[in-house]
Amino acid sequence: MAGYGLLSPALLIMVAMLALPIAALVLLSFWRQSGYTLDTTLTGANYARIFGLSDSPTVWMGIPFYLAYPVPVILLIKSLMMSLTATVTVIPLAYPMAYFIAFRVRSGKSIWILLLTIPFWTSYLLRVFAWKIMLGYTGAINSGLMALGIIHHPLDALLYNSGAVTVVLAHSWVSFAVLPIYVSLEKIDRSLLEAASDLGDTRWQRFRRITLPLSMPGVIAAALMVFIPTVGDYVTPTLIGGSGGSMVGNLIQDLFMKRNNAPMGAAVAIVMMAVIALIALLFVWLTGYHKMRARRR
Amino acid sequence: MPAPETTVAPMISLRNVQKRFGDHFALHDISLDIGAGEFFSLLGPSGCGKTTLLRILAGIEQPTSGSLSIGGDAMAGVPANRRPTNMVFQSYAIFPHLNVEENIGYGLRNMSIPRTEAAARVAEALALVKLDGLGRRNADQLSGGQRQRVALARALVCRPKVLLLDEPLSALDKNLRQDMQSELRALQRAVGITFVFVTHDQEEALAMSDRIAVMNGGRIEQVGQPAEIYDQPATAFVASFVGTLNRLTARVTERGAGHLTVAGVPLHLPAAASGPGAEVTLAVRPETLRLGRDPECDLVLPARVVEVQFLGSIVRTRVDVGGDVISLDSFNRPGSPVPAIGSSAEVSLRSKDVIVTQAP
């Protein structure tokens, strides 16, 4: 068991600083904040409040929500929709890029990969901030278009809405989505493609019948890698979203820092993670991702 | 280049085909005719250009220059998917996301064939390669031999004019490979289409082919029937690549007349016509040599036994003849004496079995 001995320092840190805090988060979500004191008797009151029904509906996007405290559920649904939109946008943008590197670049593949990896490592805060400069009322787009004489008054709908947040989320993650797709394309045995041509496929048929199905594991991995972390994003909705484009991450921060209701914040965080996990598992199951991976081995 | 040997119009006709990858010539000026219904092998060591030639026939690679026609139609500008050829890939290239039936029926989907007929043809192909009942298997549940059969069925079901096979047996173990050799040959006779078979295994090529093209360094060294290739190798390369070859150094004694001595024994070979004192290399097949004095042979050379290898049905004896170590094969007959290592012996051969090649 020498292996576990070597593993233990890192594993210990991970358990102490990830598993225990998450367990504490779960525990806290079953406590209650009353004023400035924490009531540590176990109760499901926070969850009951999140899902508590009401007779008078709150209407959001034309949908009536019969909830007494509709903010968490509505924000969560809104966040999921924004992440989903970003994910659905990112995949078709990333795929041709991955295809290009896998099939068209002969030498210098690693340079392209490096070009796509650098943004991922550099400050997310600054990358999002750059978008703020671009989209602001007196930002680069507005001032640029005015300087070119295309518009005469600044467009005010560029910033502080969920559309802007979705665009920035998609932009921030699109280069990262290229990598898993690229890996799955690169793994495809080139003789399979030659065999498909030999058996009468045109290029397009070959793509549809061989390349695309065999790259699906990468597409699914890319979708999960974009969807899962973006639902709970905090930086982008804070800088770009304003009040109109806020997401569930803002609510968690708000509950913890401003409203001094950490137990409710914990409950919202737990509900968010559970929903994300559920959607991810459902997605994996529906697409037969595990079967696909097993076959590729 | 040898003249076309088939009297009917050839199925495949290559004229001055060249292929260059950057500065490297993979194929130099290949001209070749392959007849309809022939089992034709491209034989050569790795890197000799045989696979490149096959891929040019398939349309996967384009020749740098030269022309190619298949079934009388020029193939210039015809992409792989519109050629009357199908290929069995070395790796088999079984589509991992499709089952056996879907793999075999892959090409049929690209022809306008009714669904029921396509299903019937797939079933027929499955039976042809003896995979009945395995149609629903996934690709990852197949053994190496089964994968090979699927690849074969998948290509044959399209009814190509020419079937191209890229070392299809190299991934199989020895017993299976020998079974598949005869099965493949029988299959070719049954379907009657032209097979172009790439291999680096000379025994395989000799056993299966109607004709063989021996390739080396991007050129065709010799084209002929297996016996021709083996018995009358046109070049030193063919002689050494096909079969085991013994080399004996001989010294020319009389200018222009082909009088030589080997290990002090005189012999007369008109083919060896160099000046006196020059050294000539003679090539001899192991099976043409006899241990001991044989009345049918006109040449007897003194030798010393160096090594005895027991190869099963054959016993290979290695002997030293005038400084050259050569092998000779004899059938393993129970009771026949095994020569002692270090003992003196005599080696008999017929001078007409000696192949004269250039000095090394």
Added chain:
Amino acid sequence: MTFLNRFAGLRLYAVLFVIFIYGPVLLLPLFSLDTGLYPTFPLKGLTLQHYAEMAANTSMIEALKNSLTVAVIVSALSTTVSIPAALALSRYRLPGAAAVLGFMSLPLLIPSIVIAVALLIILLKFLGVALSLWTVGAGHVLICIPFCMSVLMSRLEGFDPSLEEASRDLGCTGWQTFWRLTLPLAMPGVISSLLMGFVVSFDEFVIAFFLSGTQTTLPIFLFSQLRFPDKLPGVLALGSLILAGSAVLVVLAELLRRRGAKSANPGDI
């Protein structure tokens, strides 16, 4: 020739894609060199004045020092614990290795805000620890370990395990084999891991935002400056420097990691 067109089309797309990725970020250095107070077109004139102002800002220098300290300690610690762990996962056939690896990559999937509040709770409500740069560092170690692990494992998996068997066969103990063979061979990966850990910690915002006390790190300082429009040119200057520095370190780390051993599947999960 249609094939050439297709090729050119895809290449054009790839170039546009990279421009699209980098375009917005490049506005930062662009406007940081502009004399104007607001980041607007048309540009007014070239100046380095914002950089000079920022260099004279004492609270920025303070935050920079804090960030450097935290990042150096975090990257050293994360790499140190990741080396044996990466060795264990790439060399031993551990039962449950996949589960361990999955658990260790969780910080990449869990939103940082959840990690941040979870750590906040356990520090404040359960342990009663005051927030400081140490708590920030602790949070950063957690998110750096997965990165360090993946960098180190891709390096370790790249070289032939029979080398280590040969070393054992030649009489080295396990410990000697590690020092004389494994560590030297893995050294590019180790340095790469140190650089990556440094960059991740140095640029991290959300966890630092929740877990820092009175002393701030550079990203938090930057964030606090965003509220004041007149501080914007300085923010642009500082941001440009951070981006450039991070990019240089990442390129360096990647070059080191790729030298010799190559990962069979970068980016696979």
